[in-house]
Amino acid sequence: MTMENERRTHSHALEDRSRDHRDELQQLRRELTDETERLQRTNREALEALERHYKVELEDVQTQKAKEIQELRTKLGTEQQDLGLALQGKDREMDVLRGQMDSLKSDLDREQALKNNLQKQMAEMSNTIVQLQKTNLTLRSQVEFLESDSKQQSDSFTSMEARLQEALRQAEEARQKLIREETERRILFNKYQELKGNIRVMCRVRPVLGEGGAEGSEARFAFPDEKSSTQIDVTGLEERSSLGAVTRKTHPFEFDRVFDPRIQNEEVFGEISQLVQSALDGYNVCIFCYGQTGSGKTFTMSSADGMIPRATHMIYETITKLEEKSWTYTMEGSFVEVYNEELRDLLTPAKEVDGKKKIEIRHDEARKQTTVTNVKTVRLDTADKVEVMLRQAQNNRSVAATKANERSSRSHSVFILKLVGENAATGERCEGTLNLVDLAGSERLNHSGAEGERMKETQNINKSLACLGDVIEALGRGSAHVPYRNSKLTHLLQYSLGGNSKTLMFVMVSPLEAHLKETLTSLRFATKVRLFC
Numbered sequence: 001m002t003m004e005n006e007r008r009t010h011s012h013a014l015e016d017r018s019r020d021h022r023d024e025l026q027q028l029r030r031e032l033t034d035e036t037e038r039l040q041r042t043n044r045e046a047l048e049a050l051e052r053h054y055k056v057e058l059e060d061v062q063t064q065k066a067k068e069i070q071e072l073r074t075k076l077g078t079e080q081q082d083l084g085l086a087l088q089g090k091d092r093e094m095d096v097l098r099g100q101m102d103s104l105k106s107d108l109d110r111e112q113a114l115k116n117n118l119q120k121q122m123a124e125m126s127n128t129i130v131q132l133q134k135t136n137l138t139l140r141s142q143v144e145f146l147e148s149d150s151k152q153q154s155d156s157f158t159s160m161e162a163r164l165q166e167a168l169r170q171a172e173e174a175r176q177k178l179i180r181e182e183t184e185r186r187i188l189f190n191k192y193q194e195l196k197g198n199i200r201v202m203c204r205v206r207p208v209l210g211e212g213g214a215e216g217s218e219a220r221f222a223f224p225d226e227k228s229s230t231q232i233d234v235t236g237l238e239e240r241s242s243l244g245a246v247t248r249k250t251h252p253f254e255f256d257r258v259f260d261p262r263i264q265n266e267e268v269f270g271e272i273s274q275l276v277q278s279a280l281d282g283y284n285v286c287i288f289c290y291g292q293t294g295s296g297k298t299f300t301m302s303s304a305d306g307m308i309p310r311a312t313h314m315i316y317e318t319i320t321k322l323e324e325k326s327w328t329y330t331m332e333g334s335f336v337e338v339y340n341e342e343l344r345d346l347l348t349p350a351k352e353v354d355g356k357k358k359i360e361i362r363h364d365e366a367r368k369q370t371t372v373t374n375v376k377t378v379r380l381d382t383a384d385k386v387e388v389m390l391r392q393a394q395n396n397r398s399v400a401a402t403k404a405n406e407r408s409s410r411s412h413s414v415f416i417l418k419l420v421g422e423n424a425a426t427g428e429r430c431e432g433t434l435n436l437v438d439l440a441g442s443e444r445l446n447h448s449g450a451e452g453e454r455m456k457e458t459q460n461i462n463k464s465l466a467c468l469g470d471v472i473e474a475l476g477r478g479s480a481h482v483p484y485r486n487s488k489l490t491h492l493l494q495y496s497l498g499g500n501s502k503t504l505m506f507v508m509v510s511p512l513e514a515h516l517k518e519t520l521t522s523l524r525f526a527t528k529v530r531l532f533c
């Protein structure tokens, strides 16, 4: 029991001491917490005080630095201004210096040019001096010569003067003879042309185009008289007799000249050049190309070396030569088309045509000259103008062709060249016209079954070609009435068909078997025309 008590007592004592220690510890903790809080507060306050202090100091420093920067800026601005002003001053000085340099340079150039000029003048002057010295020497020797024998010289001058006068008289006489001879030549030449016939018919066969029969099989032609070249024999189509025998007839034709396919435009022109000469001599001349489409009419007339350019070149050459016989010429050209019995100007593009201005044919009975109103007439003072004119006509015709479907083979084109010559020495005057006509395709003659526009075209072509035949027939027969007015074409060409005018018809022939029927029709028409003459 005592032990128990002792242990209990001891335990109580231990508990008490432990409690005391715990209280003591709590007390110490509280004190520590308080002390820590106090220290923290003190530190914070000290820190805040320090922060405030340094902030004030920083603001002071910033203000000071800003002041310094401002001062520096102001200083820099002033310095920049000073520098700019100095720079401007320098620029002005530079400009002045540049101006002075330019003026010095141009002074130098002037001086240089002056120097060159003077050098040139000096060279020229030294040449002149040399020349003058030479002339001086010659004159001196002449003076010496004249002084030595003046009588002999004056005799020699008188004789020379007389010889000169005689030579001049002979030259004038020769010139007058030349002029008279030209007048006589014109008369004789015309007589010769009349003997050859005022209406002539020639035939031309074009070559087959392309290689190896590309165009189709060839018709059979023979040219029996190689010398005179006036015949052509055509082997006709196959004919079957009632007994079944197959034969082919030969159709002989004769013309004033036949050109086989090898003949070039140059040789063809050789035949017509006499007619061009007649036009220059003051006669009216008409050259037609007749034949079916594709037989070579346009190639013969208007190609680059065709009759139109060749004729104009010959005219230029001849009128230049005639100048020494006192003849001066003017040449004017126009190009018209007869389509559906209406005249159209081929030198004015369709869009520029004034529909209100009617194209009309006017005849001057006294001068036997025709004018066409409201068509463009070009003064042909250079050969190039003819080429330009042909190109224009070709363009205007082809524009119409696309609209009217191959217009060129359904219209007649007429190139009209008026030639007026005057002789200053004799007072003679001549006025001739050369008409070069590319007729519409003749195959339309037999065309039937056409309707509408085609029908109208066909009838008009038929009519105008028939009228041409009628006019030539009436002229050949010497009829009192020639039906010129029955078609626009013959009305237009009235003064170039008949009277003392000259007419040449080319009948153009295709070499193809397929065209044989048309070929025979064309050759028969041409033969009829020739028979009338």
Ligand SMILES: Nc1ncnc2c1ncn2[C@@H]1O[C@H](COP(=O)(O)OP(=O)(O)OP(=O)(O)O)[C@@H](O)[C@H]1O
Pocket (backbone or CB within 6 Å): 205, 206, 207, 209, 291, 292, 293, 294, 295, 296, 297, 298, 299, 300, 408, 409, 440, 441, 508
């Ligand atoms: N003598 C020739 N030598 C070489 N080529 C030719 C000759 N004649 C015609 N030709 C050629 O044959 C073709 C038909 O000729 P062209 O156009 O002159 O016929 P056309 O009768 O005027 O026809 P269209 O009535 O349609 O105007 C053309 O290509 C042309 O260049």
